[in-house]
Amino acid sequence: MQSDMHVEADSPLFRDSSPRAVAVLWTGGWDSTFQVLRLLLKHRLPVVPYYLEDATRASTAVELATIQAISDALRREHEHVRGLLRPLRRFLVADIPRDPAMQQALREVRRRSYIGDQYAWLPAFCKRQRLDDIELSVHVDDKVQALLSSMVSDFQQAGCYRSYRVDARHADRPEYALFRYFSFPLFAIDKRAMQDEAAREGWSDYMHMTWFCHRPWRGQPCGACAPCVYAIEEGMAWRVPRQRRALTWLYRKFALPLKPPLRAALATMRRS
Structure with missing residues (x-):
């Protein structure tokens, strides 16, 4: 059964006014x-x-x-x-x-x-x-x-x-x-x-x-993954438990400086 209701193109019934998700x-x-x-x-x-x-x-x-x-x-x-x-x-x-x-x-x-x-x-x-x-x-x-x-x-x-x-x-x-x-x-x-x-x-x-931590340790941030380091560097040190911040220091001091040369070496090996 056809409806005889006519809706104009500019009618509120015709338009979808709900915001897009x-x-x-x-x-x-x-x-x-x-x-x-x-x-x-x-x-x-x-x-x-x-x-x-x-x-x-x-x-x-x-x-x-x-x-x-x-x-x-x-x-x-x-x-x-x-x-x-x-x-x-x-x-x-x-x-x-x-x-x-x-x-x-x-x-x-x-x-x-x-x-x-x-x-x-x-x-x-x-x-x-x-x-x-x-x-x-x-x-x-x-x-x-x-x-x-x-x-x-x-x-x-x-x-x-x-x-x-x-x-x-x-x-x-x-x-x-x-x-x-x-x-x-x-x-x-x-x-x-x-x-x-x-x-x-x-x-x-x-x-x-x-x-934020990529490697949870006993339900807490590990202090040694990249997101833990970034949290401290970006002024959010309170998010990393105090006892884990020593690991963050060790990671930044010894592991982090090795990453760029290791990546460069891997890239060279892949190209070869």
Whole structure:
């Protein structure tokens, strides 16, 4: 049976006025959790969180438990979040097909600046899933932020806040091939600024629930992995237990200086 109801093109019934959900890579860490809090509690935008599960990383179970705990607390304490925070979308890194173009782009970038292996499989994942605007929590003092600082342009995301993307004028660069799928809402602030804003907004309890260490030791940050070192260097030493900070010093003093020459030697061996 046909309806005789006619809806004009400019009628509110014809338009979908609901805001588009924001896709976010959420690890349960400080930076991505801060952005999730901003989206849900400040801008009140729907959020679709993504988590890429790396079976080789010892912190995976802790990260997933952290995301669940923060999600539960937000839904319990803020009724509106129940309709905004969508279920976590989990994918296995092992299931992402290798993309030769991404791997080549990463090799070219590494000739100038070392960035992690994830920057080959993250864009490969986005390409496969047809995600072209997922938020990546790159921030001031991040290696990727320094790498892309001269290539980004800002824009208004959802009409609510300022974010950044690699400008298409750099489409011939390997950096564009790797980072074209992402936007960077935290590109202009550092961790201390996030800490200050979280305190002003009343989010500190959620931020203290976050996780960052790659190799948990008896349920605590190890003090010797790269994220533990970065936490201290970025003014967040309180996040690493005092008794583990000695390991951080040893790592920075002896192990960290060996990494660049080892990487260079490995790259030379691969080319040979």
